[in-house]
Amino acid sequence: MATASLLELDQRIAIVRDNIRELTEQAAALSGAEDETRTADRIADQERQLAELLKERELLIDRARSSRT
Secondary structure, three states, X not given: OOOXXXXXXXXXXXXXXXXXXXXXXXXXXXOOHHHHHHHHHHHHHHHHHHHHHHHHHHHHHHHHXXXXX
C-alpha cells in the first residue's frame, strides 16, 4: 500500500471508527446467534483495520519528526 498522507489516514480512521460504532449499534438491535456472530466478525475486522491505520499513522508521524531533525 502506498504511503498515505496524514489527512487521508485521519479520514480513513474516522470512517472505520464510524463503521465500528454503526456495527455496535446494529449488534445491539439484532437477535440470534448467527446474526451476532456475523456482526462480531465484522466488528473484529473493522478493529483490525483501525489498528493497522493507527499504526500507519504513527509511523508517518515518526518519519515526519525524524526528517525535521
